[in-house]
Amino acid sequence: MSSSLTSAQRQELKDAFDIFDKDGSGKISQKELGNIFKALNIKVNDNQLKELITQMDSDQSGEIELDEFCYVMGETFFKKHSEEELRIAFEQFDQDGSGYIQADELESIMHKMGRHLNRSQIDGIVKSLDTSGDGKISFEEFVQLFQ
Numbered sequence: 001m002s003s004s005l006t007s008a009q010r011q012e013l014k015d016a017f018d019i020f021d022k023d024g025s026g027k028i029s030q031k032e033l034g035n036i037f038k039a040l041n042i043k044v045n046d047n048q049l050k051e052l053i054t055q056m057d058s059d060q061s062g063e064i065e066l067d068e069f070c071y072v073m074g075e076t077f078f079k080k081h082s083e084e085e086l087r088i089a090f091e092q093f094d095q096d097g098s099g100y101i102q103a104d105e106l107e108s109i110m111h112k113m114g115r116h117l118n119r120s121q122i123d124g125i126v127k128s129l130d131t132s133g134d135g136k137i138s139f140e141e142f143v144q145l146f147q
Contacts, residue, residue, distance in 0.1 A: 100137060
């Protein structure tokens with residue numbers, strides 16, 4: 001799938017990869033992968049993390065490089081998601097159950113992932129997704145990321 005990604009899709013995956021690659025090494029380690037799941041309140045043990053790394057790590061380096069990430073994530077990230085799958089993902093970000101992702105919630109998730117973005121960066125992300133101009137991300141606006 002990686003070779004069939006558009007340049008825009010590859011850039012989206014690179015941007016995600018860079019968020020997960022907290023130390024900027026160009027690789028996602030088992031620890032960094034664990035932090036992603038922790039930030040999303042998904043419980044996985046060390047054996048499950050090792051198995052995930054093994055499944056994604058085609059060159060058996062013990063870490064996930066960008067091409068490996070693009071290959072695996074391209075197949076899942078750019079597939080059409082059901083409304084139920086999107087609702088579950090949305091609810092992970094909508095921590096207060098308000099039906100909206102607000103800047104504080106986005107900042108909290110990013111912080112749990114080890115990314116300490118300043119307020120203007122967080123506000124910029126919200127603004128880029130907030131098509132209604134109300135300062136928060138609705139489910140409908142969130143879904144547009146996956147269309």
